[in-house]
Amino acid sequence: MSLMQQLNQKALELGIPLSVHLDITYRCNERCEHCYLDHEDYGEMTTEEICHLFRELAAAGVFFLTLSGGEPLMRRDYFEIIEDARELGFNVKLKTNAVLIREPEARRLRALGVELVQISVYSHLPEVHDAITKLPGSLKRTLEGIRQLRAAGMKVTLANVLMPANFGDSAGVQTLAGELGAHYTLDPTITPMMDGDTSVLRLRLPPTQLDSFFHDGNLVGDVEAFCAPPPAVDEGAREGLPCSAGHTACYVTPYGDVYPCVQFPLPCGNVRKQSFMEIWQHSPRLAEVRSIRARDLSVCSSCAHLGSCTRCPGLAYMEGNMRGPSSADCEKSFVRTGVRPASMMARTAPATPRGLVQIQLAETALALPVSR
Amino acid sequence: MSDKYIARSTQVASRKLGDEMVIMSAVDSTLFSLSEVATLIWQAADGKTPLSEIARRVSTEFEVAPDAAYRDAESFVDELASHGILRVSDQPILPSARGAWEAA
Numbered sequence: 361m362s363l364m365q366q367l368n369q370k371a372l373e374l375g376i377p378l379s380v381h382l383d384i385t386y387r388c389n390e391r392c393e394h395c396y397l398d399h400e401d402y403g404e405m406t407t408e409e410i411c412h413l414f415r416e417l418a419a420a421g422v423f424f425l426t427l428s429g430g431e432p433l434m435r436r437d438y439f440e441i442i443e444d445a446r447e448l449g450f451n452v453k454l455k456t457n458a459v460l461i462r463e464p465e466a467r468r469l470r471a472l473g474v475e476l477v478q479i480s481v482y483s484h485l486p487e488v489h490d491a492i493t494k495l496p497g498s499l500k501r502t503l504e505g506i507r508q509l510r511a512a513g514m515k516v517t518l519a520n521v522l523m524p525a526n527f528g529d530s531a532g533v534q535t536l537a538g539e540l541g542a543h544y545t546l547d548p549t550i551t552p553m554m555d556g557d558t559s560v561l562r563l564r565l566p567p568t569q570l571d572s573f574f575h576d577g578n579l580v581g582d583v584e585a586f587c588a589p590p591p592a593v594d595e596g597a598r599e600g601l602p603c604s605a606g607h608t609a610c611y612v613t614p615y616g617d618v619y620p621c622v623q624f625p626l627p628c629g630n631v632r633k634q635s636f637m638e639i640w641q642h643s644p645r646l647a648e649v650r651s652i653r654a655r656d657l658s659v660c661s662s663c664a665h666l667g668s669c670t671r672c673p674g675l676a677y678m679e680g681n682m683r684g685p686s687s688a689d690c691e692k693s694f695v696r697t698g699v700r701p702a703s704m705m706a707r708t709a710p711a712t713p714r715g716l717v718q719i720q721l722a723e724t725a726l727a728l729p730v731s732r
Numbered sequence: 733m734s735d736k737y738i739a740r741s742t743q744v745a746s747r748k749l750g751d752e753m754v755i756m757s758a759v760d761s762t763l764f765s766l767s768e769v770a771t772l773i774w775q776a777a778d779g780k781t782p783l784s785e786i787a788r789r790v791s792t793e794f795e796v797a798p799d800a801a802y803r804d805a806e807s808f809v810d811e812l813a814s815h816g817i818l819r820v821s822d823q824p825i826l827p828s829a830r831g832a833w834e835a836a
Contacts, residue, residue: 363763367754374750423747423754451745451756473743475758515761 367423371608376421377640379609381622384410384441386430386614390457391494392480394523394563396551399430404614407437409632411444413612416636418448428455430614439468446472453478455519458505459498466508477509478517478545484532492525506540516542522573523550523563530579546579552678554625564688567695574696587696590668597667598655605673606649610640620649624674626682649673652683659685663702665693738786738809739779739825741817746774757817764817769794773805777818779825783809 361369371378385404386397405413417425425445432438433456445452453476454469461469469477479502483489489499509516518537520530530546537544550564565573573579580586601607606620606628613619616631618639628646629639640646652673655661658681660671670693675686685703693701740746743758753771755764766774769790776786783805791801812818819825 363765367749367763367765370749370752376749378749418747421747421749423745423749423756446742446745449746451758471742473741473745473758475745475756475761515758 368604368608371421374421375641377417377608377610378422379424379426379604380417380422381426381428381609381611382410382413383428383430383612383614383622384432384438385435387434388429388431388457389434389459389495390431390498392482393492393494394521394550394560396553396560397430398553398555402615404435405616405632407440409616410441413616413631413636414445414448414450416631418450420637420640423449423451424453425450426453426455431457431459433460433465439472442469442472442474446474451475455479456505457493457498457502458509459495459501461505461508463508463512466505466512466514469509470512470514474514476515476517478519479506479542481518481520481533481536482523483526483529484536485529488526488529492523503536503540506542510541516540517545518542519545519547521550522546522548522565524565524569525563527565527569527573534578548573551623551675556678567691570692570695574692587698589697589699590665590693593664593666598653598661600654600667602652602654602657602671602673606646610646618643620646621674623672624649624677624682626674626677649682656683657685658683659703660701664699665690665697665701669693669701734822736783736806736809737779737781737821737824738773738777738783738813739819739821740774740777741819744817755817757815759816762815764812764815769804770808773808774812774818777809779819779827 368378385401386399387401388399427442427445432454435441442452442454452474454474455478458477458479481489481499481502482492486499490496506516518533520533522530534544548565548570550560552558553560574587575583577583605624609621611619611622612631618628618631618636619625620628626645626649628643631639654666660666660669663669669689671689672686673682675688676682676684679687685701687703690701690703693699694704744755745758746753746755748771751768753766753774755766755774756762772790772793773786776789784802787802787805788798790796790805791798809818809820813820
């Protein structure tokens with residue numbers, strides 16, 4: 361067991377929220393067509409409220425803190441926020457489009473000890489990238505920000521969300537990442553809007569492209585192993601936890617709402633009304649999330665993919681049942697292995713059959729954002 | 733014997749989880765887990781407390797012979813310094829000097 365696995369196991373045993381994702385704003389200078397947020401400000405937490413929350417998170421044992429948005433640099437106080445987080449000892453990762461990052465910002469992020477900056481790049485072609493962000497010139501500005509970050513010594517990851525419009529550009533972005541000295545993450549995950557609107561799911565890869573993706577050795581590594589039939593389901597798989605959401609990780613909105621995960625918008629409390637620890641330890645909804653084992657899943661418990669599926673409980677929740685299947689993951693398991701999942705055999709596949717997967721090329725492993 | 737002074741890097745994250753201290757370097761993302769003794773040394777690494785004083789605290793708190801406590805502390809400090817997450821000097825280390833060291 362690696363040190364990181366030991367750390368996660370210990371956090372699970374002690375009930376510690378090891379990782380928190382905080383969106384400090386939903387405002388953004390881009391209008392990406394697949395984004396799951398609206399970009400209005402309905403009363404974001406103030407600097408003081410966020411700094412107070414940081415003290416609560418530190419006391420609760422939070423170690424990994426991801427700051428995101430919206431575009432976090434849209435807040436004038438973002439450096440104040442990052443500086444406070446670092447003074448409190450958090451490992452800070454920043455998700456940004458880098459449009460507003462120039463040399464002074466890059467140097468300060470490095471000086472503050474931010475571990476990693478993750479930046480969305482949709483294509484190496486300006487006309488494709490800018491059409492997705494709906495901000496003319498955005499790729500040029502983003503690349504300039506990345507160069508400044510790299511020059512300052514920052515670790516940078518390019519997150520390449522794949523949709524039909526940019527499906528053919530992954531190799532170009534991968535090459536670009538290499539030229540910039542950045543890591544590369546491929547992500548064909550398109551999630552419903554936070555308010556439940558599923559219209560953006562039209563941007564998910566269709567099965568034919570998902571199939572090409574899963575069978576591309578440059579993207580998934582060992583195709584034969586990756587696409588192998590699922591292993592036999594054992595007792596360990598039946599007793600397994602769906603994912604870390606609500607167990608060792610959670611998400612906080614700019615308005616102080618606490619969810620199990622950014623992809624699992626189940627309201628569990630609000631830090632403006634209760635302390636974070638009160639929510640973390642006593643929320644009935646978090647208790648319900650934590651009570652679920654794989655054997656309790658209504659359809660998935662009898663599925664051949666139970667032990668190897670990347671089922672997202674948040675996406676299942678957004679389809680209406682946190683104990684039900686996540687149709688995107690059902691489809692992914694099917695396309696990947698050719699073995700029909702239980703949801704398809706029961707003819708209960710919901711109406712949005714598209715893929716969901718993130719791949720960290722360095723490890724050729726499947727992962728989901730934030731909490732997996 | 734000249735004394736040593738040690739200071740934590742500003743490029744690390746740290747958190748006490750139960751009885752252990754977890755540290756991660758922002759430079760290379762290396763994760764460290766410190767024992768109780770190592771945690772005491774880490775928390776005392778403020779750049780102005782001499783290593784001999786830190787070792788004395790270890791000796792008292794964990795009932796270790798003073799010489800052994802100093803040797804262990806020195807070994808631990810050298811190891812963390814080799815990963816760039818702790819600075820060692822024969823002079824007290826001011827906070828401003830830490831920033832200059834890490835920017836270099």
